[in-house]
Amino acid sequence: MSARLNANTESEYPTGFDIEKIRSDFPVLSRKVNGKPLVYLDNGATSQKPLAVIETLDKYYREYNSNIHRGVHTLSEEATTEYEAARKKIKNFINANSTQEIVLTSGTTDAINLVAQSYGRTNIKVDDEIIITEMEHHSNIVPWQLLCEQTGAKLNVVPINDAGEIIVEEFERLLNEKTKIVAIVHISNALGTINPIKEIIDLAHAKNVPVLIDGAQAVPHYKVDVQALDCDFYCFSGHKLFGPTGTGVLFGKQSLLEAMPPWKGGGDMIRTVRFDKSTYNDLPYKFEAGTPHIAGVIGLGAAIDYVSSIGMDAISAYEADLLDYATKALSSIDDLRLIGIAKNKASILSFVMEKIHPHDLGTILDQNGIAIRTGHHCAMPVMERYKIPATARASLALYNTKQEIDLLVDGLNNVKKVFA
Amino acid sequence: MSFDMKDLYQDVIVDHNRSPRNFGKMEDADRLLEGYNPLCGDRLTLYIKFDGDKIDNIQFDGSGCAISVASASLMTDALKGKTKIEADKIFGDFHMLLTDEEPQIDIEKFGKLAALAGVREYPSRIKCASLCWHTLHGLLEETHSAVSTEQL
Numbered sequence: 001m002s003a004r005l006n007a008n009t010e011s012e013y014p015t016g017f018d019i020e021k022i023r024s025d026f027p028v029l030s031r032k033v034n035g036k037p038l039v040y041l042d043n044g045a046t047s048q049k050p051l052a053v054i055e056t057l058d059k060y061y062r063e064y065n066s067n068i069h070r071g072v073h074t075l076s077e078e079a080t081t082e083y084e085a086a087r088k089k090i091k092n093f094i095n096a097n098s099t100q101e102i103v104l105t106s107g108t109t110d111a112i113n114l115v116a117q118s119y120g121r122t123n124i125k126v127d128d129e130i131i132i133t134e135m136e137h138h139s140n141i142v143p144w145q146l147l148c149e150q151t152g153a154k155l156n157v158v159p160i161n162d163a164g165e166i167i168v169e170e171f172e173r174l175l176n177e178k179t180k181i182v183a184i185v186h187i188s189n190a191l192g193t194i195n196p197i198k199e200i201i202d203l204a205h206a207k208n209v210p211v212l213i214d215g216a217q218a219v220p221h222y223k224v225d226v227q228a229l230d231c232d233f234y235c236f237s238g239h240k241l242f243g244p245t246g247t248g249v250l251f252g253k254q255s256l257l258e259a260m261p262p263w264k265g266g267g268d269m270i271r272t273v274r275f276d277k278s279t280y281n282d283l284p285y286k287f288e289a290g291t292p293h294i295a296g297v298i299g300l301g302a303a304i305d306y307v308s309s310i311g312m313d314a315i316s317a318y319e320a321d322l323l324d325y326a327t328k329a330l331s332s333i334d335d336l337r338l339i340g341i342a343k344n345k346a347s348i349l350s351f352v353m354e355k356i357h358p359h360d361l362g363t364i365l366d367q368n369g370i371a372i373r374t375g376h377h378c379a380m381p382v383m384e385r386y387k388i389p390a391t392a393r394a395s396l397a398l399y400n401t402k403q404e405i406d407l408l409v410d411g412l413n414n415v416k417k418v419f420a
Numbered sequence: 421m422s423f424d425m426k427d428l429y430q431d432v433i434v435d436h437n438r439s440p441r442n443f444g445k446m447e448d449a450d451r452l453l454e455g456y457n458p459l460c461g462d463r464l465t466l467y468i469k470f471d472g473d474k475i476d477n478i479q480f481d482g483s484g485c486a487i488s489v490a491s492a493s494l495m496t497d498a499l500k501g502k503t504k505i506e507a508d509k510i511f512g513d514f515h516m517l518l519t520d521e522e523p524q525i526d527i528e529k530f531g532k533l534a535a536l537a538g539v540r541e542y543p544s545r546i547k548c549a550s551l552c553w554h555t556l557h558g559l560l561e562e563t564h565s566a567v568s569t570e571q572l
Contacts, residue, residue, distance in 0.1 A: 418434065
């Protein structure tokens, strides 16, 4: 039977967090799927978009669509102003020192590849070492493997324990004078673990090793301060932060970015082009070749305005309460096993059910209007670690509710009936 | 139940998932081939033993969702005693059943295999049902490398 842990009282949410208002800000949440109200629990894959973001895209295309950093005409001036205003919002959002440290990319994957290829190919040589962890997303594994193939460097992997936490002592053991970069996920998309990245950064810096943080799953849920963390690179995606797909951010410390060569060549990243030699633009444009997703970046700025208006701390508190409720509710289901039970955890619940494959579970839940992710979550080494082919994953966001968790539990009980 | 999943998870499928037929490693197989769906991690090995041109025995093992396990179970049941040419014809017809917009085939002749017709309505699950069939195709074509749903 489903557990109902006081889901129907009005005082269940932190004061000042108007969940009904927030839900009404996201048009898609009012649609039905297979005749049932949509219960969207796949925020780890991508988040839904508030009206403010949708209208920002619409306004750009209706009123001032044009290319940036080029034209002298009014539309181009307007687009450039809005685009650069979005960069400033991003800078403030993660508390970077300057907008020169904010490189706009197509997503987290693009940002990591940029660092691997530009920083990596300049600074990492044969027999050097790169440290990642066992819980990385493929996008923080494969770019480093490619770099290792190109340079002859070695990839070292920090193992995780049964709860899904990295073993810091193992990290310290792997860290040595050959280590040239550490790349680690802030929050695991497959396990929900929040990594002790400040500790990792401090340990690495004590040996003069720079650290890249994959923050794709962190930024939508927690206040991130890159100066307080003292990380060297921080990467995230716009689309998981309620912004458009095809947008992303690479924060890099200015001194590092300045010393790095361009990665992609093309328009906008140059100062002068001659056939004998070209010279490159200043930061951050040196890394922004070609026409970017202009509307998307401006939309990402609107998304940041949106979450900032609610407050990241309020969002974190709300989600912590929701996670607690969901963890208890799912744990009450017989034959259900949570994968990833770290002490410090974000609102991601990965689980398997006895004798029921996650794909069957996902299909049946979809018939109830419930959207979850099933599969390996682009983290095959994590699946291997737990000796499972796949998991089902419910990943929560600021607009999810305890009632939706109850519907998930009902849905899972229905799944059990189908296979009973 | 508050919804009807009967179209996809019919009793036949639930039953063949719970107790798959012809399941297990075949020690004296003439040929075996692995099939793999990298998108979901489903993995099966198909074993086959011929008696002349006829399929004398066919078995599978591996792990997967209910649709892929039931499909392999139903497929192996349907193919025992068939010739290679007959098996290839069933493969073609079954493929048509799952993927053609308007399959021009008589569903009656599929017998229990018809239980999988509901997969048509779930495009993301068609690969689950067809993994074992593509692996069979690879076996009959004497393919030596593992079959992946993403190479099809």
